[in-house]
Amino acid sequence: MCPLPLRSYDVRLESEMNQPLDFNRLLRLKPVAKVFKSEITGVIRLTEMEKLFHIRIIDDAERERFSFLPGQFVMLEVPGYGEVPISISSSPSNKGYIELCIRKAGTVTNALHRAHRGAKVGIRGPFGTNFPLERMEGQSILLIAGGLGLAPLRAPIFHVTENRSDFRDVHILYGTKDPDQLLFDYQYEEWRRIDDVNIQVIVEQANDSWKGPVGLITKLLDNVTIDPNGTYAIVCGPPVMFKFVCGQLSQMGIPMDRMFVSLERRMHCGMGKCCRCNVGDTYTCTDGPVFDYWSVINLKEAI
Amino acid sequence: MLFKILSKDGFRSLVEIILQSNEIIAPKKIGTKADGDPIHQFLPVTSFEEMDLDYRTTEYSAKTYFLPYRENLCTFDFEADDWEQKIAYRMQPRAIIGLRAFDINALTKLDKVFSKGRFPSPYYISRRKNTFIVGIDREPLEDEFCQSIGADIVTHGFDLFMTDLGDRYFVAVDSDRGFNLLNRVDVREVTDEDTQAYKEVRKRIQNGFKTKINLSNLPNLLDLEFTSEVWKKWGDKCLSCGSCAMVCPTCYCYGVSEEVSMDFKEGARVKQLYSCNLLDFARVAGGHNFRPDQETRLKYRYYHQHRGFLEDYDEPKCVGCNRCGRVCLAGISPAAVIRDLYEENV
Ligand SMILES: Cc1cc2nc3c(=O)[nH]c(=O)nc-3n(C[C@H](O)[C@H](O)[C@H](O)COP(=O)(O)OP(=O)(O)OC[C@H]3O[C@@H](n4cnc5c(N)ncnc54)[C@H](O)[C@@H]3O)c2cc1C
Ligand code: SF4
Ligand code: SF4
Ligand code: FES
Numbered sequence: 001m002c003p004l005p006l007r008s009y010d011v012r013l014e015s016e017m018n019q020p021l022d023f024n025r026l027l028r029l030k031p032v033a034k035v036f037k038s039e040i041t042g043v044i045r046l047t048e049m050e051k052l053f054h055i056r057i058i059d060d061a062e063r064e065r066f067s068f069l070p071g072q073f074v075m076l077e078v079p080g081y082g083e084v085p086i087s088i089s090s091s092p093s094n095k096g097y098i099e100l101c102i103r104k105a106g107t108v109t110n111a112l113h114r115a116h117r118g119a120k121v122g123i124r125g126p127f128g129t130n131f132p133l134e135r136m137e138g139q140s141i142l143l144i145a146g147g148l149g150l151a152p153l154r155a156p157i158f159h160v161t162e163n164r165s166d167f168r169d170v171h172i173l174y175g176t177k178d179p180d181q182l183l184f185d186y187q188y189e190e191w192r193r194i195d196d197v198n199i200q201v202i203v204e205q206a207n208d209s210w211k212g213p214v215g216l217i218t219k220l221l222d223n224v225t226i227d228p229n230g231t232y233a234i235v236c237g238p239p240v241m242f243k244f245v246c247g248q249l250s251q252m253g254i255p256m257d258r259m260f261v262s263l264e265r266r267m268h269c270g271m272g273k274c275c276r277c278n279v280g281d282t283y284t285c286t287d288g289p290v291f292d293y294w295s296v297i298n299l300k301e302a303i
Numbered sequence: 304m305l306f307k308i309l310s311k312d313g314f315r316s317l318v319e320i321i322l323q324s325n326e327i328i329a330p331k332k333i334g335t336k337a338d339g340d341p342i343h344q345f346l347p348v349t350s351f352e353e354m355d356l357d358y359r360t361t362e363y364s365a366k367t368y369f370l371p372y373r374e375n376l377c378t379f380d381f382e383a384d385d386w387e388q389k390i391a392y393r394m395q396p397r398a399i400i401g402l403r404a405f406d407i408n409a410l411t412k413l414d415k416v417f418s419k420g421r422f423p424s425p426y427y428i429s430r431r432k433n434t435f436i437v438g439i440d441r442e443p444l445e446d447e448f449c450q451s452i453g454a455d456i457v458t459h460g461f462d463l464f465m466t467d468l469g470d471r472y473f474v475a476v477d478s479d480r481g482f483n484l485l486n487r488v489d490v491r492e493v494t495d496e497d498t499q500a501y502k503e504v505r506k507r508i509q510n511g512f513k514t515k516i517n518l519s520n521l522p523n524l525l526d527l528e529f530t531s532e533v534w535k536k537w538g539d540k541c542l543s544c545g546s547c548a549m550v551c552p553t554c555y556c557y558g559v560s561e562e563v564s565m566d567f568k569e570g571a572r573v574k575q576l577y578s579c580n581l582l583d584f585a586r587v588a589g590g591h592n593f594r595p596d597q598e599t600r601l602k603y604r605y606y607h608q609h610r611g612f613l614e615d616y617d618e619p620k621c622v623g624c625n626r627c628g629r630v631c632l633a634g635i636s637p638a639a640v641i642r643d644l645y646e647e648n649v
Contacts, residue, residue, distance in 0.1 A: 275556035
């Protein structure tokens, strides 16, 4: 009897990735392992710990297909070091490059901080849910960030300021520990000059040169009057902040499903496979990172 | 489902045909325990005699042939300031012979995670599609609770599934390639007598399941008992060794790390299976650990098995093989933990 070689089934999903990528969650196949090779086109030092990287996908076709929504993140690959999830910090309308604001925290992020203009990195994504800005149109918006939370919040800030007429009152509130930790301090003035945007910055501990208010971020909320039925809030920052800020917003009458927060967990895939980002019965990478606050308090041990 | 009768000699020629040009993985006896019971593992075999289909269970599941413990997701070739990414999948066909029903059900659960949904995994799919699966019905061990979970019978996810009727096999055929292969050996149609004999054997196997667990309302119970002392009781015993996840046929969580060769010319992104019981599972940069104690980590393993997975796929992830219970040095077994949850034994 002749031997029977079992037939080999060639399954190459990567080829599917050359089809137009449409990140509206309808497309079935998305980048699984292939990274878009990208170049660091610029580095901006923000503070001792954070740098802003301008990153451009090298391939023209890949770059044109890449688009994201505010709140989504990419997996940033530094070959030889590893891969980390980083929120996209630039305007969604900017098609040329994305900006990533990265804090020095460990192996990969330290390696990045040593990288110069011209270095080649890889990105996969974008992944995750976004802040539902289209739902907020015609309503007032509170954009609140603490510390590094301004990095993910910048994308919705850009969207709102670029489309100012789609929204009613816009308040941007930002707080950090001390003035040295303020991110993007060169940008507040720009935002402040935009007609009819209320931006306020607060620090917990002032130094000699600080002229602004001192205290916790919740203090800024005391100066804000809102119409509880027509206001959405986006809150980014450390989990402790969610409890206080969202708690106060609740008292001001904003329903919990109109507050959006971005959660952070350890991530190794971004695709709902590795389970590292699991909270309760959901995955931060695919069901989040953006959750409405009602879902968050109903998730076990989310904050 | 199509059924056929395969003679024992026919089965031997079937195995030999496959072996002529393919690798076969089958239960193989690798030693004896202190109490005299044989130890089996799924390993490559080179002859019909090497396989031992009279096995009861294996220490490790066969998942490693689909989700290897260690696998390169991609490699990087470094050159001056540049690099090139290379991606490759395993595509050589092979056959796994002798999977029991629950192990095949475990694969269909993994299929749901890795073959379907928004991000199908080419690494998994290429292995799964290129694996020919021959299952076998065996009498259960006392501590297996597959029946309570409904994983003791299998209806799809294999190519051939055999039930031993003494001098012949009753074979269920679930794929075209299985059908073609069968037709090359000594098979015949099923007679009433065969069906009768098959039902007898099935009844005997069904009655062999002695361990029962109560699964009704378990998802809700897991929510309600989230802060129960039961987790502390069992968590305190747990050694955070991760063995339970390694032997489990459905535990699939992993970590990814990167390696560079000594001459800095090559790098690789390596995926390694992980366990949610390991200490740094949810540790993030800066040192914060979202699950710092054994209790929470152990709880989450059960929570994923019987609550989280159900949320996504409408069925528990566990198939009741009790491999984790047997391997655990601390004596933690699902049947006992779940019973304690119901009875609030703290
Ligand atoms: C959705 C999301 C958005 C993020 N956005 C930003 C951002 O805009 N700017 C920024 O500076 N940081 C951001 N982070 C945190 C950033 O991912 C971690 O600081 C980074 O992974 C640390 O990696 P490391 O290799 O330097 O640290 P190490 O401690 O050496 O980490 C080793 C590995 O653990 C994993 N890991 C460790 N900490 C985290 C973490 N906090 N989150 C996820 N994975 C982790 C990574 O896979 C990493 O490769 C974000 C995290 C998430 C989940
Ligand atoms: S439950 Fe048992 S096998 Fe699993 S990690 Fe704990 S001690 Fe190890
Ligand atoms: S009994 Fe244990 S090893 Fe077997 S499937 Fe369930 S959790 Fe996994
Ligand atoms: S990052 Fe892997 S499951 Fe979310």
